[in-house]
Amino acid sequence: MNQTIESIPHTTVSETVIDDPILSAQDLCFWYGNSQALFENNLDIAPRKITAIIGPSGCGKSTHIRVYNRIFEQYRGQRASGRVLMDGLDLLAPDTDIITLRRRIGMIFQKPTPFPMSIFENVAYGVRLHFSFTKRELEQKVEESLRAAALWSEVKDLLHRPGTALSGGQQQRLCIARALAMSPEILLMDEPTSAIDPVATARIEELMLELKQRLTIVIVTHNMQQAARISDYTAFFYQGRIIEFGPTARLFTKPTHPQTEEYITGRFG
Amino acid sequence: MMHRHFNHEIELLKQRILKLGTMVEDAFMTALASIREHRKDLAESVIAGDRHIDQAELDLEEECLKLLALYQPVAGDLRLVIAVLKINNDLERIGDLAVNIAERAVFLASAPLQAFPFDFSRMSEVAAQMLRQSLDALASGQIGPARQVCLMDDEVDGINRDMYEQVKNAIREHPDRVESLIQVLGVSRALERIADHATDIAEDVVYMSSGEIIRHAYSLAAATRAETTGKH
Secondary structure, three states: OOOOOOOOOOOOOOOOOOOOOEEEEEEEEEEEEOOEEEEEEEEOOOOOOOEEOOOOOOHHHHHHHHHHHHHHHHHHOOOEEEEEOOOEEOOOOOOOOOOHHHHEEEEOOOOOOOOOHHHHHHHHHHHHOOOOOOOOHHHHHHHHHHHOOOOHHHHOOOOOOHHHHHHHHHHHHHHHHHHOOOOOOOOEOOOOOOOOHHHHHHHHHHHHHHHOOOOEEEEOOOOHHHHHHOOEEEEEEEEEEEEEOOOOOHHHHOOHHHHHHHHHHHOOO | HHHHHHHHHHHHHHHHHHHHHHHHHHHHHHHHHHHHOOOOOHHHHHHHHHHHHHHHHHHHHHHHHHHHHHHHOOOOHHHHHHHHHHHHHHHHHHHHHHHHHHHHHHHHOOOOOOEEEOOOOHHHHHHHHHHHHHHHHOOOOOOHHHHHHHHHHHHHHHHHHHHHHHHHHHHHHHHHHHHHHHHHHHHHHHHHHHHHHHHHHHHHHHHHOOOOOOHHHHHHHHHHHHHHHOOO
């Protein structure tokens, strides 16, 4: 189908109120050079819930979560304006401690990115940089993180094998373990299962449901069924704007915006 | 390509539920005619035709399950498939009730022609109109006419209650006609239930089109009122 939506998307009108959001993006804009990618978006993230961000390619969903941990600053010509509040502080403020920010907000990417080192070292590396643990404490932290990422039973006898020797799904769980070892409050996941098979995907989804007991997850996904299965809230992005945000069960049965309906039913995008 | 195929399947599903609606409406109208005209042959055709309705119901249910399993529809598409699944069931029940009326028509056609102290015309007219209008609403997806159907149900319920009283009195006056009168009461009861199913269909059309569940809205509101009144 080559249907497209001709009308300019509406700016965010959200009837869903999140009490005590852990993150609150306010009037968030983003530019790649002179090209604006996000337009005055407002989005509150509920603590210890999974929020899914969906939308067609190029709609700004990855751009949005890349603002949360300021990873975009690694690239020239990219800039954001507006505010992202966490504990009442603006994460975009120049005096924000980036190292602490990235410890509190971990990130998982589409392709697993294990370091070229052993499974143990993949998890221990960041821990050593951030915390002064004894050897015993470090070993405990690595085991605890691998268990939390549902990988321990598969790798406990292979800890000194290279992380890159694991299967795709295992590598992604290793990356999750590496992020969890930093004790983050928020985990950003940018299409974390698009490069792995359905069985490995199911394991990661189960893992996410377990992890939300203690941390907040924001996931960008192209897989609508995945968003419907695992998330508590869903935001639909289109052309850099948040068109609709609400509880996932409501958004997937009774979307209020026609553009959301057309996208999730596959009539465009 | 997948979506084009799915849209095609959805269109087919709509056509099939409307076709079933037409079959059921035909059966109902023929059953009414068999009562009105004392036509045993018409009644028998309704009874014989029911297996086609049953088969169509099974086929449609299978089709809905297939669409749910293969395409995992969401939003309006999901509501449509769920509404069709439920309406399918209501239509099959109306088909059975048309058979029920036809069976009573067979009995009444062979009984001596008698003038009853009441007539079905208003009740059957309203029930038939409700079915017609709920099916029209299903075809058009319009909420307004669907809501009207729900309001019409009260009249049929009222006539059915009156009919019960009238039959009771008639039995007292003509104890020799008790069997025929009980058949007549059965027809009235079937009409009342057909009107209930037409209301269910209309409620599902409202859900399908708007996502709003209006079922039990009236009784829930009345219960809330009663509770509130009770507190004071």
